[in-house]
Amino acid sequence: MAGSTPTIEASDLSALFSLVARGDQEAFGKLYDAVSGPVLGLVITILRDPAQSEEVAQEVFVELWRTAARYRSDRGSAMNWVLTLAHRRAVDRIRSTTAAANREHRAALLDQSPAYDEVSEQVEARLERQQVRRCMKTLTELQHQSVTLAYYRGLTYREVAELLGSPLGTVKTRLRDGLIRLRDCLGVTV
16 A cells, blocks of 8 residues: 555564563554554544544553553454554443433433422412312301311310310211311312
């Protein structure tokens, strides 16, 4: 291929790794020239974003410089080791980007739907109180007094009867009738 970087044999790449492991910058330059095209090509194929691909390729070369001593020729070719490293870095970037996007999406959903809407709760409670007051006005005087004393003041049926000077059976009947009328007025189904 005219105009391309000369192909380096696999044994030469292994030798370059040995030199890079000892800190040889010139050998690293040659290694870079030999594998940068395939590394960038693989990373772009996986990420499909040129800017991120260049960042990941740069990370791969930094890691190659730092970990060149870990390369073992008996486990595979130098090019396969480099491309495996590049593939892992690209997949890690996808996972990281996806996880960040998912976190942002969940955070946005939390911002959109508050767990508790205090204003609507207050409005709803106020409307319920108004409806109960309106329905309480439909009760007879004895029903109204009996319900108020028993359910708002917490008195027993006997205490209500004594306070109102009415027989216990009458108070129980008026309470039952009053509660039935409230239930019907409030539209509560049994």
